[in-house]
Amino acid sequence: MSFLELNNITKRFGATLALDGVSLAVEKGEVHALVGENGSGKSTLMKILAGAQPQDSGNMVLDGKPFNPRNPLDARQQGIAMIYQELALCPDLNVAENILLGLEDAKNGIVDRKESERRAREALATLGYPEVDVTTPVRNLPIAVRQVVEIARAVALGSKVVILDEPTSSLTQADVEKLFKVIESLRTAGHAVVYISHFLEEIKRICDRLTVLRDGVYIGSANVAEVTADDIVSMMVGRDIAELYPHSTRQPGEVVLELANLETIKGRSTLQLRRGEVVGVAGLNGSGRSELLRSIFGLDPVKSGEIKVGIVEGYRPPAKRWEEGIGMLSEDRKLEGLALGMPIADNILLTKLPRIISTPKHLAEGEIWIEKMRVKCQGPQQPVGELSGGNQQKVAIGRLLHHGVDVLLLDEPTRGIDVGSKQQIYQLIDQLAMEGKAILMVSSYLPELQGMCDRIAVMHKGDLGEARRTKEITAEDIMREAAGI
DSSP, rough: OSSSEEEEEEEEEEEEEEEEEEEEEEEETOEEEEOOOOTSSHHHHHHHTTTTTTOOOOEEEEEEEEEOSSSSSHHHTTTTEESSSSOOOTSSSSSHHHHHTTTOOOTTTTEHHHHHHHHHHHHHHHHHHHHHHHTTGGGGGGGHHHHHHHHHHHHHHHOOOEEEETTTOOHHHHHHHHHHHHHHHHHTTEEEEEEEEEEEEEHHHHEEEEEEEEETTTEEEGGGSSSSSHHHHHHHHOOOOSSSSOOOOOOOOOOOEEEEEEEEEEOOEEEETTOOOEEEEOOOOOOHHHHHHHHHSSHHHHHHHHEETTTESSSHHHHHHHHHEEEESSSSSIIOOOOTTTTHHHHHHHHGOOOOHHHHHHHHHHHHHHHHHOOOSSSSSBGGGSHHHHHHHHHHHHHHHTTSSSSEEESSSTTTOOOHHHHHHHHHHHHHHHHHHHEEEEEEEEHHHHOOEEHHHHHETTTTTTOOEGGGGEEEEEEEHHHHO
């Protein structure tokens, strides 16, 4: 019997069968990857394990005993720690207060702060972070250290199982390396770790075993060392993906966007973008890549320099940029990119609505774009917030195409979405370039930039380097330039 077992778990939401007899087994001292496309059932299965939702049928066993948590607190007290992608911390409390929240040392209602701080330091030291000041408010910490604080909370609680949901999605490569050391310490200490990620190279590096779900069904488990990335992808999507990064033979045309010594709030950039090409912008988090796109689109200020779109020169607000044929995809689709409470059709057609809206025509046009973008949904009136991340991203890109833009500014276009959806977006980008669209793409994922882009420019501390042909620049070159070495 395994240390943690989920056996034949079934869960329905109305007529939708979210999980159909899914099983999972994890050992002590093992890092076990749970993989699958968005909508495959991973989140539902982990919510059941964490006590947030009850299963309809099936059973769970933890450390040889039946496990059936009544709620998240019950699951936590029995040794299950769920570290969500959106961290659940209290930003105005300090590190020690967050780590020991609900576990405080108190006598006669008075918290023993010295003892609490000692325990917090002990938990952090276990994870290799003894230098963190436990009296610092969490809001003052970088995102990577906040994540460690939440994991330290699981250690202080004495958790037996730690679930990490997309833990590297907002981290720099340097912080990813530190996180892997934390995970190694959890493995060494005998914790069972469930690792959810769309980054297959991370799974190959840090995980011992994996389990694949597809459409709510258990597909299989394997030793990570015995399968290739292509094997994993095939299990996830149910088909072979011969080429993840399609790159047709492109013929760049006229210059449609030109930056001349453009100074943003971060630094300076000079660049030409032509029709029919994809230019990537690499760099570390915080280097100013997003600020560059936002300044071009009119969301952030420009201090000096020139922006030229076709024959039009000068800074313009977003409404004018739309008119000039420029569209932007924000890296934060939930806060900026989409109106989550509005229907899919409204989100796609939002920037080009007629003065008088005919509801049947409006919905019919939305349906056309849903079909074009291959959005999995119930229909054009479904709120976009109910869709998976990959389908939300297709809606956001569909808005740019419906508007008919010639220049697409794409900021992290595949962040937080599954491999199958990524491939669809890659195919779309390649197709758009072949149709003569010009694409400027920011990404923190180097294989994506190297696979999709004709040229890559690297940003360091706000300053954009020369855009070089992708064949002439290696991943090592990019990292050195990004780090200023």
